[in-house]
Amino acid sequence: MKGKIFIRIGILFIAAAVALTIYNVYEGYRADRSSSQVMELLRKKIVVKEETHVYRFSKRDMPTIVIKGHRYVGWISIPSLKLDLPVMETWSYPHLRIAPCRYDGSIYNRDMVIAGHNYARHFSRIKGLENGTKVRFTDVEGHVFPYRITSREVLSPTQNEKLIKKSDKWDLTMFTCTWGGTRRHVVRCSLEN
Incomplete structure (x- = not known):
């Protein structure tokens, strides 16, 4: 009898x-x-310009564009992964189910x-x-900011600072969570001169 219970469990x-x-x-799809x-x-809405020097924009708010009821600040591109993803203006768990989100900072202040x-x-x-991997961020005005990955680390969720x-x-x-969700894979990038 016990064996059948364990089998059912x-x-x-x-x-x-x-x-x-x-x-x-399904969620990933x-x-x-x-x-x-x-x-x-x-x-379709943004005319991409040449690579831009971030210093031209310091202390400026990031402009946004509304698409399907959500505000976006631009998109992140990782050519080696053939990955182009929109970036929402603010983060929340429901937003993360749609696209990556700006968690903090600004592209113009060099701390996004x-x-x-x-x-x-x-x-x-x-x-x-x-x-050394190339990464690009394109803002909603079409300015392109080129980066290269300079470091990677794993942090706990309590290491927000x-x-x-x-x-x-x-x-x-x-950054993204590890598979178990208990840690964060963090990738740091430096602006190319």
Whole structure:
């Protein structure tokens, strides 16, 4: 009798794991589709200019554009991953289900922090990027800011001050959670001169 109970409990756990996996795959697919639709609209609305020197804009608020009821500040590009993702103006958990979000700072103040979910077509692959990898941010006015990755680290969620800390060693930070959600993969980038 005990054996049958344990078998049933085991089957229940397996079914729950399969259901959770299916849900996570669906969420990733939905987020990829949403981001792709927004990227298509951003590309239609924004005329991209040549690479821009950030010093021209210091102390300026980041302009936004409204698409599908949400405000965006631009998009992040990682050519080596063939990844172009819109970046929402403010972060929240519901926003992260659609696209990466500005977590803190500003591209113009050289301290922007971008949070992204660990979805397959969002930020899941940033943890494997090497130092020197090119990253670009394009604002909604079409100004392009070129970066290179300079460092990577793993932080706990309680190390928020370290995550958003301004430094002369980096100008842009991207982060996503680890698979278990207990830590954060952090990628730091420096503006190319």
